[in-house]
Amino acid sequence: MSALQGVLATAVADHLAARARWRAAELVFWGAALASVFLLPGKHLILAEIAILALFALSLDLILGYAGIVSLGHAAFFGFGAYAAGLLAKHALITEPVLGLLAAGLLAALLGFACAFLVLRGSDLTRLMVTLGVAMMLRELANRLDKLTGGADGLQGITMAPVLGRFSFDITGHTAYVYALAVLFVLFVVARRIVHSPFGLSLMSIRGNPLRAGALGVPVNARLVAIYTVAAGYAGVAGALLTQTTAFCSLDVLSFDRSADLLLVLIIGGTGYLYGGLIGAVVFKLLQDALATLTPQYWQFWIGLILVIIVLVGRERMSGWWHAAVAQGARRLGLRERP
């Protein structure tokens, strides 16, 4: 009996290890990201934005792609982190960016932990309402507490110390991009570790069928609370990065549009394999940039049109075309494990 268990345990461990192995295409992806630091010095401002959006999308992927929680208010944690980092820096409590990032992430995670219990209850509709409501509430709060947050004018007068005491932020966005990319990479590796762990597997079983997962002995609620907390922390770090790299923070970080755009980012890249948010962020920002130069005021129209088309064509069928190109290729190269 115990021998059998031993064999089983080794087999499971081997399987998990095989799933978690770094694949060639992943190295290519990160290699390209690293190369962009040196090859595209003129594009660092937008690249920094992409890295931040990618981290934010990665955070949503953790709860939507892996745990199946639909959220319309993920900007709540992004904005909370953004304001936390901004306020800490403005009042000279923590001016060192990395420490500020940690603090903002922790605070956002605490908020996420508290909100997780609300999100556990009810159907998709209730979840949508609660996530949306929390984000709107925070936005209203930030708007009303204008003595603290600057209200509609935004939080001004943030001065960040150099990163790690050595690299100060510059106008070309060079430090900002390297900093954001480094944070994205570290947190990505952590997320990768999380989803490939038995914990991550249990999340996917919950997404597949919560009742059955519960019957198999998975503590469904505890797992959901845990991943929601982690994702909130990630979103908080992303928000803090935005504040730190732009030295500014406005009500916009908590807006509904930000949550909605984020869904689009993740849907473009595909959910449930971590790279979706990253690829989606690149595509979305380039798209936004192109559309904004084309029709500065009305690019939202095209974003809406893309959403409608994606749904009408069918995300499933899209994976027949777009993912056939991306994921199939990625699968062949080993970026994404075979189903």
Add this chain to the structure above:
Amino acid sequence: MLTILFDGIAYGMLLFVLASGLAVTMGLMNLINLAHGAFAMAGGYVAVALVNKAGWPFAAGLLAAFVVPALLGALMERTLYRHVYAKPHLDQVLFTIGLAFMAVAAVDFAMGTQQVFVQLPRALEGQIDLGGVGIGRYRLLIIILCGLITVALQYALARTLFGARLRAAVDDARTARGLGINVSAVFALTFAVGSGLAGLGGALGAEILGLDPHFPLKFMIYFLIVVAVGGTSSITGPFIAALLLGIGDVAGKYYAPQFGAFAIYTIMIVVLIVRPQGLFTRVAGK
């Protein structure tokens, strides 16, 4: 004090008419439609265009504000929405947010970003004095109109053959089809009426809520609150929720303006925690 109550009731009734279409599509047809406010906005702008620019009488403008969004709703239902009924909620959310974004940008393009108002006839301006309570004539009109609509809706859903067909189609579409009910026509008509009511509400409410291209997103949360807090199993639940929301919002803005809409969101979240299926649901929903 009574004036605030009165204003709150008018506001709440307005919210109910605006959201009633959503209550039906979301509650009965199980479709999360975040673009509902776009139909309300369409109605508002139709009224603005006809009354202010073309010089139509106010009542005719209101009628057009019902008819045009209803036709638009029917068209959209037949061509677009019917494809997403069976899709997961995430797809419905993405799809309807997309529609809302498109509507916002399109109206922005066509009508400009500034806030617009519908010109009221002289007879509806000002207040009348009822036993020391100042009552806005226009708000009185809103209460009467919306009250009539509510009664008509309740009657249509509970007492008419169409209402019975709709409820049957919702309970079990396949069996209803087997009984010879044209389910997709019933859904299309329901959707159209809901959109038309939203349009009417948008036109009526332009004076009170304000009308600009961001209307669908700005008031989306209010519509959702009405439906989610009221529960989606009946029409009376959303009605009571809309009244409470209206009175609470007006009173909150008057007595504690520094909190603004904050109290509303808090109450909604608390209600949803305590009663995830809504306040006025008798049995747990499907």
